[in-house]
Amino acid sequence: MSADFLENTQYYVDKAAKALDLRPDVTKQLKTPHREVRVELNITMDDGSIGTFIGFRVQHDDARGPFKGGLRYHHHVDSEEVTALASLMTWKTAVAGVPYGGAKGGIAVDARKLSAGETQRLTRRFIDGIHDIIGATTDIPAPDVNTNGQVMAWIFDQYSKYHGYQPGVVTGKPVSLGGSIGREAATGRGAIYATEELLATLGESMEGKKIVVQGFGNVGTWAARDAVALGAKIVGIADISGGYVNPEGIDVEAAIQHVATNGTLEGYAAEKVSGEAILVHDCDILIPAALGGVLTKDNAADVKAKVIVEGANGPTTPEADEIFAKNGVHVIPDIYANCGGVTVSYFEWSQNMQHFYWELERVNNELRKVMKRGYASLVEVQKKHSCTMREAAFILGVGRVKDATEMRGL
Numbered sequence: 001m002s003a004d005f006l007e008n009t010q011y012y013v014d015k016a017a018k019a020l021d022l023r024p025d026v027t028k029q030l031k032t033p034h035r036e037v038r039v040e041l042n043i044t045m046d047d048g049s050i051g052t053f054i055g056f057r058v059q060h061d062d063a064r065g066p067f068k069g070g071l072r073y074h075h076h077v078d079s080e081e082v083t084a085l086a087s088l089m090t091w092k093t094a095v096a097g098v099p100y101g102g103a104k105g106g107i108a109v110d111a112r113k114l115s116a117g118e119t120q121r122l123t124r125r126f127i128d129g130i131h132d133i134i135g136a137t138t139d140i141p142a143p144d145v146n147t148n149g150q151v152m153a154w155i156f157d158q159y160s161k162y163h164g165y166q167p168g169v170v171t172g173k174p175v176s177l178g179g180s181i182g183r184e185a186a187t188g189r190g191a192i193y194a195t196e197e198l199l200a201t202l203g204e205s206m207e208g209k210k211i212v213v214q215g216f217g218n219v220g221t222w223a224a225r226d227a228v229a230l231g232a233k234i235v236g237i238a239d240i241s242g243g244y245v246n247p248e249g250i251d252v253e254a255a256i257q258h259v260a261t262n263g264t265l266e267g268y269a270a271e272k273v274s275g276e277a278i279l280v281h282d283c284d285i286l287i288p289a290a291l292g293g294v295l296t297k298d299n300a301a302d303v304k305a306k307v308i309v310e311g312a313n314g315p316t317t318p319e320a321d322e323i324f325a326k327n328g329v330h331v332i333p334d335i336y337a338n339c340g341g342v343t344v345s346y347f348e349w350s351q352n353m354q355h356f357y358w359e360l361e362r363v364n365n366e367l368r369k370v371m372k373r374g375y376a377s378l379v380e381v382q383k384k385h386s387c388t389m390r391e392a393a394f395i396l397g398v399g400r401v402k403d404a405t406e407m408r409g410l
């Protein structure tokens, strides 16, 4: 599965390299990660036993700026998955036009089984293991699946013990510790801005659209909230506990409250369906916002949505992508659709470097500009290469990284 994810990512890089007429040695250089670190993490568990876990940090490319990418705490985390996600970050930061490279990290652990104390000890141990390869001008982690502002605060604190006050070492921090207003909402919000761009080219808007959101964490909840604010109706949501549908519209705030109280959507007052059924539920727009590899050759033809917005990283396999292209389904690809997170991370980092903090309006306006500019660039590439939006995004990202690499020399 993780090996497939890496293979799928490389498939699009190879395709872009072909469209850009890159030499095989140049393509190989672009695909090869700069550094992969694996650390053993031992902590005392609450019951007094020793917990041993493995942490990863893969720094993929830094031709355009410091390595940048989230940290995921999940039992599927392994070297291949982290490498694929790190590579996606390289192309994503290039598509967004923010001055970063790509990295990713994670710990192989069932995060739901850890207490807050165990999560804190594990996070601090991880930073003990990687503090000398991260930093505000070298490699800047951020939140991803099962990590949040609290985890980023522990990272900032642990790193500061070695290197002094350096808020720019990590983004997605709580606002009280130098985080940016609007960062928590940014990935979901950016995905909705991206959707508005696409709909505008189709002469449509969010008003009245029926939406299904798979994954109801940071990205999914904010995408759902912003979609509702624009007049859309959320007809289905899903998390690890299953899918929940309501043709009259899910009360998003009540569902968020339910998760805050109960940990998951289990027991939420709506018709329950399976996690698989939610992906093929009747809707106009499908927002996968959980994990990778969920839209495959087995379910792609049954997807009812005409627009898919990849809040998650890598939710669609290349076979599914082909089916969507054939069926006229518009797929807004991950490396553009969810780049709002790293974009506002960039704003947070800039604010940390200047110790000058912005208002929410400025954050959202600047994010909107980046999403608009990104979309316009993708359309231009699509016209030139007659390709899907995903292929255009890879051509744009790979091309920009290649230019920077070439200018810097070996």
Ligand code: NAD
Pocket: 143, 144, 145, 146, 147, 187, 214, 215, 216, 217, 218, 219, 220, 238, 239, 240, 241, 242, 275, 289, 290, 291, 292, 311, 312, 313, 338, 339, 341, 342
């Ligand atoms: P999160 O931990 O806040 O939420 C993940 C959600 O997915 C939870 O609701 C969880 O229950 C659900 N989930 C897990 N397994 C599932 C399954 N099998 N079926 C259905 N739902 C399932 O994570 P997040 O930060 O919202 O990240 C979600 C996705 O967005 C990931 O692919 C991540 O890489 C991507 N992403 C996140 C950010 C960010 O800023 N947080 C930025 C870019 C991309």
